[in-house]
Amino acid sequence: MQAVGVMAPGQSAWVPRLLIGVAVGLTLLIVVAPLVYIFARAFGEGWQVYAANLMHPATRNAIWLTTITALIVVPVNIAFGIAAAWAVARFRFPGRGLLVTAIEIPFSISPIIAGICYLLLYGRQGLLGPWLQANDLQVMFALPGIVLVTMFVTAPFVAREVLPLMQAQGSEQETAAVTLGASGWQIFTRVTLPNIRWALLYGAVLCTARAVGEFGGVSVVSGNIRGQTNTLPLHVELLFNDLNATGAFAAASVLTLLALVALVVKAVLEGRRAA
Amino acid sequence: MKNGLIRAAVLAASLGAAAPVAAQDSLLNVSYDISRELFEALNPVFAAKWKADTGRDLTIDQSHGGSSRQARAILEGLAADVVTFNQETDIDVLAEGGLLAADWREKLPNGASPYYSLPAFLVRAGNPKNIQDWSDLAREDVAPIFPNPKTSGNARYTYLAAYAYGLEQNGGDHAKAQEFVKAILSSVPVFDTGGRAATQTFAERELGDVLVTFEAETGGIAKEYADKGFERITPSLSLFAAFPAAVVTANAEKKGSTEVATAYLEWLYTPEAQDILAQNFYRVNDAEVSAKYAADFPEVRLVTVDEVFGGWDAIRKDHLADGAILDQVFVNQ
């Protein structure tokens, strides 16, 4: 490991080496070891067991449910993120600061609380319970509940990335486009979107990672029906409680792979954004 | 012309083949935590029988969790067709919520309990702490493992069985029985919310000296972890634990699954199902099946909730209500 102090040529070499050594050591211990361990345990009983665990109908269903949830949640949050960023970055109106704070709420709230909020609202004994019951609508313990809670938890992700960029870029280009007679849609697709595309994608990647991994909130509203309303993170816990640790780690390895893919995409996007 | 005939024949054949596929039944069985393996064994057998009897396909979905937690989920809208619980009070709660009739116990034989079990012990290989009976659980050097009596029906039975034992040892002195139960509860290091999580704590995490759970679980776990050499211990006295089942009529009627739901629960009483139950270490009422598996079920003196506590209503009032006996003795809750 060759350490080079960029800013301090006169500095003795052991300080950077020591700092890098400690940094790498700690990262190996708390970040890398858990990652490696997941795969070690998932493949601990061989490829066949791993494949069998993943091909199990309940696991496949959990993968499918998680995918569906992400496919609904992420586009909706992209639309919301763009709308929020457009409103906040391009216009002045009273309560703008409050709006920005409101968007950030889910980011700091425990997902469990999100789940409890939804249960108190949509549960059979909740505020809307009687109405839902009368109209035969099932929200809790079904896909809508899972999707709604996931939307809550991931709401800020796209807006957080796009908003600062749009604020920094300013609106000269768009204003110019208006004076040239462009329609709103044309301005958006030809001017705004190309400017924010990388931030948008970046936010979408983060949003996807979070939506796929959501656990606390979903565990309140899911009902844990094996093969029905069990998302992949919940399925990890369920398999673990089935005394099937290898199966749990196999399911966890799928989520880990997704996370790693998200990180690679993110790194590529960061390169693009910087360019 | 010939071509058209063939096409018609193919069409007819495919229609004929498609018709039974359309006849699809489904059930959601919401159950307690440790019945995972049990229903995984039972459900395919019933589905095959249902197909043979009616020609209809049946898929049975399962949800497992602490019994009271599951009851709450159903009250909040989890669309269970049938419940198979380990706790009568949890079905009573559903009755109070208007999801099924209050007389659900009369709908099926044996008070709607197709099988039963009892709180029993599982100790580590060689029983190093020599744990034989409830009194050993109160010893200072013994750390028992069982779930939270507030969320787990399983643990509620453990609590009540220990209480019954304490009463008997102290000639019916409630104060002493409460001291006894308090001593046991205070030495439990971890209260998981469900029976299976407690099993994990004992078997995988290797915490505690003795796992107190249903005999069905001790049998299954001893088998599952044969390499760890866990030993089953049956205490001198235990509590008869009914495992009640009921059709959640409000949900089943809405979905049109009443017929299959009823058939499913009635089938649990047949020798075919009782055999599978006994294989999973549940005690059954079928005389022949009981005799066949007698070796798996040691003699034990069983008392009932009605004999010792005067029924579940009394238990809810005296023991489980806010600030009642459980709250007083469960000081580390």
Add this chain to the structure above:
Amino acid sequence: MTTAAAPVRAKRVLPGFTLSLGTTLLYLTVIILIPVLALVLKGAEIGPARFWAIVSSPRAVAAFQVTLIAAAIATAFNAIYGLLMAWVLVRYEFFGKRVLDALMDVPFALPTAVAGLSLTALFSANGWIGAWLEPQGISIVYTIWGIALAMAFTSVPFVVRTVQPVLEDLDPGYEQAARTLGASELAIFTRVVFPQILPAWLAGCTIAFARSLGEFGAIVFIAGNLPFKTEIAALLAFIRLEEFDYNGAAAIALVLLFFALVLLLVSNRLQAWAARHRGV
């Protein structure tokens, strides 16, 4: 902020104000505000006396304490580890630096339940690291240290990612000046560098702390749910829910909500301060 004035001019020029603000408000209202309002209403229904009784009960107080202490430990760890990582990643060139940089985002992308499962198995008595720690008499899993570990893991990126850009933008002139004046490296760091990154560092620590308070998925696996000792507030709310005790769950959830909102305001203030500090 040269563009700060632009929106004013653009107000009547650019289209889509009603559409974008309408969409934003509708979504915020339906997805966030109404559900949170349901919780607040439930809390109001409890009444102040009962509410206080619930949140000041010994077990609830213990749960809040455990949560706060563990979050403080986790934040203290990340305050140092995050600062170290930011420093190392910005100031030094070495083999594997880009990988190390990318690894900082792992806790953000990895589902918390997966992290919890893995950390628990890794640090339990028969896991890779636990097998090595346990003979020294150090147990992590099922203690408050396990909770702090899970919180530290899930909040790793926050300090690093807030300090890193500030450190990158730092004007090297001051440091060079200090160096020519003969200041030691330590003095340069504490007197010159640190004051400049302080606002960002504090903002990062605040977000890490807020995130730690709310963490659930990773902790349920590792905590052991021992009331009074290793039970966090979010878990207690969950348990109260399972016990049919809706008031108890709502009251505890409201307290957590309050903490979260306060921390959100604090971190927003700090970030604004950090932005002014950087002169952006």
